[in-house]
Amino acid sequence: MTDSKDINIFLIVDDSITARMIIKRCIEIAGFRDRAFIEARNGEEAWQILQHVRADMIITDLNMPELDGRMLLERIKTTPAFSSIPVIVVTSTSNPAQEAELIGLGALAVLGKPVSPAGMYRTLAALNRNGRGCKK
Amino acid sequence: MTECCNSDRAGRLCQALIAVVADLAFIELEEEHQDRQAAVPARFWKMKLPVVQPLAGELLLAVEPALLQEITRNIYGLDAEQPVRDRELDTLAELLNTIGGKLMQVIVPPTVKYELGLPVLAVNDGTSTVPGMCLVFRSEEKHLILSIVGQNLISEVMK
Numbered sequence: 001m002t003d004s005k006d007i008n009i010f011l012i013v014d015d016s017i018t019a020r021m022i023i024k025r026c027i028e029i030a031g032f033r034d035r036a037f038i039e040a041r042n043g044e045e046a047w048q049i050l051q052h053v054r055a056d057m058i059i060t061d062l063n064m065p066e067l068d069g070r071m072l073l074e075r076i077k078t079t080p081a082f083s084s085i086p087v088i089v090v091t092s093t094s095n096p097a098q099e100a101e102l103i104g105l106g107a108l109a110v111l112g113k114p115v116s117p118a119g120m121y122r123t124l125a126a127l128n129r130n131g132r133g134c135k136k
Numbered sequence: 137m138t139e140c141c142n143s144d145r146a147g148r149l150c151q152a153l154i155a156v157v158a159d160l161a162f163i164e165l166e167e168e169h170q171d172r173q174a175a176v177p178a179r180f181w182k183m184k185l186p187v188v189q190p191l192a193g194e195l196l197l198a199v200e201p202a203l204l205q206e207i208t209r210n211i212y213g214l215d216a217e218q219p220v221r222d223r224e225l226d227t228l229a230e231l232l233n234t235i236g237g238k239l240m241q242v243i244v245p246p247t248v249k250y251e252l253g254l255p256v257l258a259v260n261d262g263t264s265t266v267p268g269m270c271l272v273f274r275s276e277e278k279h280l281i282l283s284i285v286g287q288n289l290i291s292e293v294m295k
């Protein structure tokens with residue numbers, strides 16, 4: 001399992017540059033200032049990036065053109081080379097039914113928009129408690 | 137209950153919208169009024185968001201340029217003299233997307249999945265009247281209008 005001290009590269013996937021900036025800022029405030037951030041505008045672009053760069057954590061929006069977040073998640077979790085990469089879904093369309101389905105597909109966590117530094121911190125800290133990572 | 141929100145769900149939606157703008161941009165909106173249509177000056181920026189399921193309809197967010205500029209500057213942490221024009225429409229789309237999610241959380245039971253489309257910039261054709269259920273907010277003298285279009289959507293909000 002990934003440990004957060006080993007998370008050096010975050011891949012942020014969202015079709016909104018504003019959303020990507022907010023997510024990046026939240027991660028930095030949550031204690032990951034000195035990490036590398038790669039950005040993708042949709043799932044397809046993220047998938048192409050993954051062929052060349054090994055991301056340590058992926059944070060993706062759900063509702064995007066071309067390849068959406070659900071399909072990206074499914075692709076990642078069914079591809080042995082990438083299936084161990086933790087994926088956090090950030091979405092405005094979050095409710096318990098949606099969250100259960102995404103967790104079932106392999107998402108580590110689902111965060112509702114607008115994401116906050118506190119929400120991001122709690123999510124990353126929970127990974128540590130679950131023995132999955134996030135020791136800052 | 138405020139004067140603009142004459143149902144419990146509409147009241148919760150108003151509060152959610154105010155909270156989204158405050159959380160993202162540190163701007164306090166006030167509810168001004170609610171109407172079955174709203175006059176929107178052509179200079180307002182307008183973005184549409186389709187509601188796909190379980191109810192069909194559309195949301196339209198119209199924001200006065202000066203307020204959108206202020207929201208964008210605050211979200212990005214930019215000074216007054218720094219240009220924001222290229223980020224304003226993306227900010228408007230993300231704002232509408234987030235507000236759309238809040239609306240659906242108000243009207244859709246937690247066991248039911250829902251789906252929104254992608255935000256689309258509304259053509260600024262000079263139309264001065266926005267149909268549907270219009271929730272009008274203001275920050276000082278600058279206005280933001282959320283219009284809910286589609287009878288089924290409106291009926292759910294008015295419950």
